[in-house]
Amino acid sequence: MKRSKLMVVISVVFLLLLSACGTSKTGGDGDKKTLRIVTDAAYAPFEYQDKGEVVGFDVDFVKAVAKEAGYEAKVEHVGWDPVFVEIEGKTADAAVSAITITDKRKKSYDFSVPYFLSTNKIMVPKDSPIKSAADLKDKVVAVQNGTTGMTATEKLLGAENKNLKKFKDNNLAIMELKGGGADAVVADNTVIEEYVKNNPKENFVVIEDPVFEKEFYGVLFPKDSKLKAEFDKAIKKLMENGEYAKIYNKWFKVDPDLTEINAQQ
């Protein structure tokens, strides 16, 4: 008797699990499909949360591109590493998160044409002995895990160096520098320049070094996504008709220099 009761319990549990399967894949293909675009909203001014809302240059940019391509876009914060998991698993349509186009990433994902030029730079306290990338040797460096800043720093210090602290997002890396747990942060120039500019009292400076190569950001897609061609066309259109410059100006207060980006396209 006890046994039959247990079987009932087990089958109920299984039924519950199965019924959960039934709700998969609804979202029909209407005229204007809403794309789910994921991001790591901890990278101001590209994407950050302003009282619960995901905002930033990337957000405005990708929404404009999606609109141009005939879609609605919903940008959702999921975190940096999850961005790649979501795209790999095709649970999101695209990702925009100041993602640098690299050959390594191209093997697993598709990228749109480049839309932003960036370089890694070093952020240190004003009185720091660090003056160039070469000085980073034997110093504790905080980076965001999985970024090109991390790869560049690993090249300088050696991979898996114990002086390299990898954080979940760039804010935490900056907090570590502020707290004295690191001597420098290596990250994309715009992000640390913006931070230094907005927090003048904290006495940080940004160091440029030619050792860091020029990088281009692209919109990330799952491999062989049909969206890529549509987005490429839309991005080029926005750059030609001045819409891109308008969004750029809104966030960076200067006009973009498109020559290098156009050369890449």
Place this chain on the structure above:
Amino acid sequence: MEIRWDILAEYAPFFAKGTLLTIGLSVVSIIIGCILGLFIGLGKMSKNKWIALPFNIYVTFFRGTPLLVQILLVHFGLVPLLLGETNGITAAITALSLNSAAYVSEIFRAGIQSIDKGQMEAARSLGMNHQQAMRLVILPQAFKRMIPPLGNEFIVLIKDTSLVAGIAVKELLYWGQALQGQYYRVWEPYLTAALIYLVITFSLSLLLSKLERRLTTE
């Protein structure tokens, strides 16, 4: 250390929303965890070792692996597999319930087995069948003994809900991190979050000790 009250005031509605979600996640996971845990505990006590085996494996797995790893597995593996897309809240509830069920099942088993064998024998000799004896004699006594360890487990679970901030579920700690991300402040978001967690867990332990006193027979 100076506290910037203005940004706390700005984030107050978000902390409030986050607190509600934290409480919601905790309550739902505690309920599902208790129901599942009861069945798993009974299954583990089965004399047939083939029935007990899967329940033993279950408890070993969920008690023996970190909750954060389970959350990541459920969020990026199990939920997309079943639903076709990620869903933070579903993943949070699933992982928290499955995890707490493992602990709760052990609490149930320990509680039931702690009751003297003579109680069952006496009940049976009075003419009750096994089920009646369980329901009327064993379980009420066992339940009383389970309250302190269950209270512990609930408090642990409430605190563990903070782990789901890592998969961007908008609970209490998530908003703390969002505040930190926007203003690069440490004390305001995390002290606030800590205080709210403390209020929730402290209220629960008050409630439980009241219940315990009420059930005292001596």
